[in-house]
Amino acid sequence: MPVMSLKGARSAGRFVRALAATAAATAMLVLAAAAASATTGGHGNVINIPFERYELANGLTVILAPDHATPQATVDVWYHVGSKNEAAGHTGFAHMFEHVMFTGSAHVPYGTHDRLTEGVGGDNNGSTSNDRTQYYEDVPANYVESALWMEADRMGFLLDKLDETKFVAQRDVVKNERRQRTDNVPYGRAYEILTSAMLPDGHPYSWPIVGYMTDLQKATVDDVKDFFRLYYAPSNATLSVVGDFDPAQVRSWITKYFVDLPAGAPVTRPAVPTVTLAAPKRLVYEDRVQVPRLYVTWPSAGEDDDDYYALDVMSDILAGSRTARITKALVYDRQTATAANMFNDGNEKFGSALLMITPRPGHTLTELEASADSILARFLQEGPTADEMARALAGTEFGFVSELESNLGKAEILNSGAAFHGDPGYYKTAYAKLKAVTAADVKRVAAKYLVPGRVVLSVVPAGKPEQASNAGPSTKVTVSPDGGHYLMEAK
């Protein structure tokens, strides 16, 4: 799932993660990729995060995972709301709201969050995906209570001191975030165009997390209030505390600060229709780039579908590593491309497989699409080899254990399971499912999803639409005059 993060500019590690996610790697994808292969190595027992889970009367899910390796702790709150809860015409709101959550609440003035995290050697940030919004504090062990106090205050009392000036400034910050990460980046709009073309109007995953510029501009303080009342309450949140703390002490603090917050009403989740494309869509977008690039995307499966795991393995086998089929053929053997990558971008209830190829000079997108298609055709026929399966799954245990190195990494694994599967320990299930993927599964999901109904987008240098793959049948994509959305006839 792509993730927008609040403070990308200063938080290098998180920013990198967020950017990688935009290219379609996700926190759960990392987890899932990490999770296979207990059979190799002797560390099956380390696929484990000891935790305690309980629920307050108001519905707040609490997860405690002590770890005394370093004298620090992470407080991580997830609200089960993201851009898919928005409506067309109001896009970008979940993420903009995340910024508002840092402008102060009734008893915690603006600036206190940074003082009591950064100012004492810690860190904080927020992030928004299609499916959830995250807030965390990484703090020295003696500031856990402060972090809980601050999170409780904005969970319960954000609106008491909503400051219109600060809201307007944050709206401008978000518009700058959109410029910096989408509009001013070569190929930056490709992902938005693909998603918008692949999904029908109104589909909850069809608009960008950061939102369209016109929608951002018209967001008001009243929208903020409505959004808070709908989605920000204990019953729609999970709270993980991971690190160097005494559980009895932390339980008492959680009771102290959270127990009297009102539960909130049940949230109506948007229905997410299954998507298939009756016919291929071919698009061309002229960008401020000097080198064209080919994007091919297929609707696939999200985390709620077990095909997700086989799709992950399939993507690894097809493109990315030096020995992956498309990469090996195009980048290394024939040297017609400089890069070829593939991901299954899996969200809570929707996924898409995405293939990206950048040509070398002298080679056309038409040629590369044909090459990729012939490799795919062969793969669909024969499926993966045993060696390919072994390589794709070999690194998964290491990847999982690496995630356990940080308190934040563990908190995210636990919160993700709790928010999306009602079980903080869901990573073990995901691990088992990934471990169980067979060559036959990969062959089956390839046949099921890598079908003719797909979107092919050529991003080409401005004024050179003829560089598109099969330029003739391609529809030209433009940004609407108000910057509000993309115009493409064939939609």
Next chain:
Amino acid sequence: MRPCDVTRRALVALALTVVCATCAAPLHAQSKLDRGVAPTPGPSPAIRVPVWTHAKLANGAELVVTPKHDLPLVSVSINFVGGSYAFEPAGKVGTAAFAAQMLSEGTAARTADQFSEAQQLLGTSINASVTGESGSIGFTALADKLGPALDLVAEMLLHPTFPTASLERIRGRTLVQLKQAKDQPNAIAANVFSRTVFGTEHPYGRVMTEATVQAVTRDDIVAFHATYFRPGRSVITVAGDVDPAAVKTLFERAFALWAAGGERPAWQYPPAPVAPATRIYLVDKPGAAQSVFAIGLPGPPRSTPDYFALQVMNTLLGGLFQSRLNHDIREVHGFSYGVNSSFGFGRGPGAFRAGGGVITAKTDSALIEFMMEFRGVQGGIPFTDDEIQQGKESLVQSLPKRFGSVNAVAGSVSSLFTQDLPQTYYRDYPANVRAVTREDLVRVAKKYIDLQHLDIVIVADRSAVEAPLAATGIAPIVLLDLEGRPVASGSAVPTGAGGR
């Protein structure tokens, strides 16, 4: 569903009433909670610095091992002191980077594909890189894969085959990447900034171009490999779930054929060029959605006695989210998604640099704010006690993060050995930071942020920003191309250069 639907709001209000009735008891029990009182933190946790062992291999390489047993992981890095500035021919920028990439392109025993497969099956990935002043070859893996992964590192380091076809492939890809970099405003700003600040003669001003990439030959790669990757300038750091004695045995065996030799470079740099009076260097990027800033000048080396004062001063100016620059330009004015500042702190005159992306329409306003904040840290806006306290504690209390993972431990420990820092560096770090005074902060801000000699590089849509920038009167405008060369035609607009 429609999040803004009025009906839903009414439903929420109703539900709240019901739920609150059910939690009446806790409400009463908690009635004395005063949420306006921030919790009092307990005492700061003691800083725990890990313990490492230090040994020398028979070939002269230093071996530093830091056990960390909480997870079955190990991080290995062979660090080389010195990098492309000292070991790469000036007209062949790219040689060092290519040599590092070529190490994975095949060995006497394996093809490149086989080498890649071997790494995948161990669940690891060996990374090799050489930058300006250092290089490294390393990996992170499950601890039980240490031996076989180490054998792969030895194989690529000692027996690479450097196939010509691979060099041509890497060259071709690099040329495409250079072309793509000209579309990226951040990359343009970084390149132009190093060019304006350090000129074309100083190693810090060297940038990779099509010409330097075309000039690299296989012989250059072979020569660089033979000269550079030597044990005499290497510090091997291992951190994780390992036993130091066993690690030493493993290394002696795996690298038995790595012949002694190699020295650390002398670090003799030419002085940075004399900085001209402050200029705005404008690089035109028609249609750019943002203006990218890089403002600065040559700075002091890492060995400066002002290091700790500079670290604290920069933390207050632009090192944190709540620092003055970001607070002002992002949080108060909403001009940006984020701005920051830093000192390069290399062995030579690493640059001070402040910058970030700014909305086109506020390019002039943002520049005025940058200049105001520079004057501010020089005394114009006095530091408060609270501000200084937070800046220092943010540095001191974040020390544990430097030891939070096997990679972090390996990096933190190796920097002591590669940068000639004392073994007691981390132990003494809190005291050194806390010893910095308010007077030190103002002194170093005045000394190292010389407002009369700043290079203000702005990559932006010229048609939208040139006139407003000129109107600020902050400095004359010089137009540069994407490589940082003066643009002959359409030369600088006359501006009030003495306006400051």
